[in-house]
Amino acid sequence: MKRLKGTNEEIARILAEEQVALTQQNITVEATVREIIQDVSQRGDEALREYTKAFDGIEITDFRLSETAIQSAYNTIEPDVLAALKHAAANIESYHKQQMETGFEDQPVDGVIRGQLVRPIERVGVYVPGGTAAYPSSVLMNVIPAKIAGVKEIIMITPPQQTFNPAILVAADLAGVDQIFQVGGAQGVAALAYGTQTIPKVDKITGPGNIYVATAKKEVFGQVGIDMIAGPSEIGVIADETANPAYVVADLLSQAEHDVLARAILVTNSEKLADAVEIELEKQLKQLPRENIARPSVENNGRIIIAKDKGSMFALMNLVAPEHLEIAMENAYDYLDQVENAGSIFLGHYTSEPIGDYYAGTNHVLPTTATSRFSSALGVYDFIKRIQYTQYSKAAIHEAEKDITTLAYSEGLQAHAKAIEIRKD
Amino acid sequence: MKRLKGTNEEIARILAEEQVALTQQNITVEATVREIIQDVSQRGDEALREYTKAFDGIEITDFRLSETAIQSAYNTIEPDVLAALKHAAANIESYHKQQMETGFEDQPVDGVIRGQLVRPIERVGVYVPGGTAAYPSSVLMNVIPAKIAGVKEIIMITPPQQTFNPAILVAADLAGVDQIFQVGGAQGVAALAYGTQTIPKVDKITGPGNIYVATAKKEVFGQVGIDMIAGPSEIGVIADETANPAYVVADLLSQAEHDVLARAILVTNSEKLADAVEIELEKQLKQLPRENIARPSVENNGRIIIAKDKGSMFALMNLVAPEHLEIAMENAYDYLDQVENAGSIFLGHYTSEPIGDYYAGTNHVLPTTATSRFSSALGVYDFIKRIQYTQYSKAAIHEAEKDITTLAYSEGLQAHAKAIEIRKD
Incomplete structure (x- = not known):
């Protein structure tokens, strides 16, 4: 991991340059995506069938996944996985219910009423990637907050497969998806944005996807709402001399294994810990099944930032504005008020970041590439609208x-x- | 005004087609804007000076507007305007304070803490257009919610002028802007997104602007947050036989005078009212100083939709999802629960929409072109972030x-x- 050391100003300058590089737009697929969107918006299902045959190699007559296919997934899913999904869903539900908003009303002077209504978005589309990036946990994270908000209809789309991962279908059913369509890519996003003969037009699209999906979401923004354009996963760890290097490394690697572009950033005031982390890193990397992904990730994008004191650790990490932030310190809770920018915080030596990915109930759809400076985890607030009213x-x-x-x-x-x-x- | 009449399904189909046309992207200036942004991000102030000379015809040595210039605006502003701005600011403040959010925390089981922090965005940039589109009321609407959210620093930019409208500078000062820079266009947006030698980099950019500004905001989204890309102004009026045609027409025209692209849409269950509105419209148009704008606006984009009953009036208007919605009916308040999509609602025969533009305290930065299906008026919630935390x-x-x-x-x-x-x- 590259080590950064110097004054806070010097480190801040480097972090700012790295951040600009991270958010530079990839515009290479824009023209292709625009063409697909226009075609689908004009020709509907016919265009969808052609693109699905061309890109997925599958001929689809009916895009809608049958109720039978969904119910039979319950017969093939591993019982342990089913139980874990149910527990996770219950935790996600109990956490997100606390985000529910209500309106307000006042009468500032005689004859005047002012207020704010809260209304759910009517119809939401959730994109679920196919293949190895198909995460049942992400289905829960996208759908449950929408359901709590009161969204009337939730449509899921996912690329066609010879055999669907049963956990994906079960997660969709547990979370309350109303209809599933087997279509992916930019063509799937276009179908949700404009509607086709079989796929209903939605008001907002959420969920992760590859560069085609991300670009398509950006293109249809305005016609429909979108959640965010997620970049590679990131973890920031603030650790002092009380941290366990083995725990810190295990957590850094849990993000690094996602993607060669993932970023793992340690900020510490202890050079001793930094040295121990580097030794432990090599040890754990060798044992990791996904070493081929995690190694280039930490070597290219990993950073160890040496801060001169505890205040600087937080100041510098606020500039990183990481998606996930661990505070590996004693009495970590007491440092919450020093955090300005982060998607989700994990407190103390035992709160490993994967707890949030799967289980605690907080959302794992989080702002990346320093966008936690101005945006938040996916939540119930993303599935409602606030409507003002006035009477004079x-x-x-x-x-x-x-x-x-x-x-x-x-x-x-x-x-x-x-x-x-x-x-x- | 074009009259639409038929079954709800027939009218719905026409509205959907019109909405797609409205949101089709204008990509003509994208290449130019991208070049400007890249140049400013690399060369900073030097590039800003060149673009300002080329586009605004003014040579600027110091972009920062002096404290003296701001204070002297208080000497030239009309006293009536100053008083009105102060009253409006107080109303905007008292309304928006009700939007303030707090976090939450729970302990679902022994040894587990979960919660949500609320933090203000640190630094916000507000774009204020120059020339005739410089609205002091918009300065208040953008800045006051940010201030209530607790934003630490608010930077305003506006194109350079030989003489600034004193009301703009006074509104900025009243609302709590920290620094004003005289730079506009895509180059100004780029300066806020990337920072230059004199202009600080912000975390989020809000405020309206022309096609260059709007395109630039879209381009820098990700590097910074943005509010919304506003389209032409819209008013929807739901009126029954109790409505006064002269009031209805005056309100339709108050939006139509903004822009030849503005949309004024009446939905009524009374053909008698529809006829009276058309007669009154011609009468009021002739007396209007801005007839040259309002006439093409209502002729091209005005719609009178004949609904078969009260329920249909609301169902059809929910498809229009207007920026401003007037309910010109007796007991209008009782119909609030039938509204699903609108930016801001004005209830009853006396609550004319301009009350909201200037005075009531509700925000006038509102979702246009049917985006109220998934988004809301600018509010305090646009200037905060929610940060999750977990401890196991x-x-x-x-x-x-x-x-x-x-x-x-x-x-x-x-x-x-x-x-x-x-x-x-």
Whole structure:
């Protein structure tokens, strides 16, 4: 892992440069994706069938997955996996229920009512990748918050397979997906955004996917809402001399095994710990089945940042703004108020990050590449809308007339003023 | 205005087609904008000076607007405008304070703590257009919610002018802007996203602008957060036979005067009202100073939709999902529960939409082109982040071990499982 050491300003400059490089856009597939989207929006199912044959090598007559296929997945899923999914779903539900919002109303002066309604988004589409990146846990993480928000209809799409992973179908069913369609890629995203003869048009699309899926989501944004464009996974660990190097390394590697582009960043005020981590890293890497992914990941993107004191550890990690943040310190809870930017925080020596990936109930769909500076984990708040309302009585509007028309005239918008003045009579 | 009449399904189909046309992307300026952004991100202030000279025709040595310039605006602003801005600011503040969120924490089982922190975004950039589109009311609407959220630093940028509208500078000062820089266009957006020698890099950019500004915001999204890409203004009016046609028309025109692309849509169950509105429309249009804008707007984009009953009026308007929604009916408040999609609702015969533009305190930065299906008015919630946290004791992680490792192994992520298992010792 590359070691960074210096003043906070020097390290901050390097982190800022690295962050810009991370978010530079990949525009290579844009033209292809735009063509697919336009075609699907015009020709619907016919276009979908052609792209699915071309890209997935499968001829589909009916995109809709039958109720029988979903129910038979319960017969083939491993019982342990089924039990674990049920426990995880219960935890995700109990955590996210706390995010539910209600509206408000006030009457600031006589004759005036102001308020805010909270309404669920009506129909949501969830993209679930195929092949090895098909994670049942992600199905739960995307669907359960939507369900709690009160979304009326949840449509899932996933690329066609000869044999679907039963855990994916069971997770969808447990979480409350209403319909599943076997279609993927940019064509699947286009189908959700514009609707086809068989696939209903949705209001918002969530869920991860490859570069085609991510680019398609960006392109259809505006026509529908989208969640976020996720980058490679990241873990930041703040550790002092009390940390166990073996635990720290195991957690760094749990992110590094995802992807050669994943980032594992340790910030510590202890050079002794940094040295121990590097020795332990080599030891654990050799034992790892996915060493071929984790090794280039830590070698290219791994960082050990040496901070001069505890305050600097937090200041520098706030610049990293990691997706996952572990605080491997005694009394970690007491340092919560020093965290400004992070997707999800794991406190103390025993709260290993994979607890959050699968089990604790917090969401694992998180802002990457320093976007936790301005965005948050997927949550119930992503599946609702807030609608303002106002009511003025005749007396109240006359009371406010002078101020309103003064501003309207000063902005040169006479019809705005007129709409108030006409109500004098 | 074009009249639509038929079954709900027939009208729904037409509305869906119109909505797709509205959101089709304008990609003509993308290449230019990308070049400007890259140049500014690399050369900073030097590039800014060149673009400002080329596009605004002004040579700038110092982009920062002096404290003296801001204070002297108080001497030139009309006293009535100053008073109105102060009243509006107070209303905006009292409404938006109700949107403040707090975190939560629970202890679902022994040894487990889960929670959510709420943190303000650290630094926000607000874009304020120049020329005739410089609205002091928009400055208040963008800045006050950020301030309430607790944003530490608010940077405003606006294109350079020979003489700035004093109301813009006063509004910025009243609302709590920390620094103002005189730079606009895609180059200004790039400066906020990447930072230059004099302009600080921000975490999120809000505020309206022309096609260059909107495209630039879309391009830098990811590097920074953005609010929304606003389209032309819209008003939807639901009116029954109790509505006053003169009021309805005045309100339709208050949006139509904004822009030839603005949309004014009336949904009514009364053909008698529809006829009266068309007669009144011609009468009021002729008296309007901005007739040259409002007339093509209503002729091209105006719609009168005839609904067969009250339920259909709301069902069809929910498909329109208008930015502004007026309910011009007796007991309008009682119909709130029928609204699913709208940015801001104005209730009853006296609550004219311009009340919300300037005064009531609800936000006037609203989702357009049917995006209220999945998004909301600008609010305090746009200037905060929610950060999850979890703490598991040693006993609690052992309790959860089997479920977590079962899921990790089933997804083929061995390092995830290992990070849990290593904590046995």
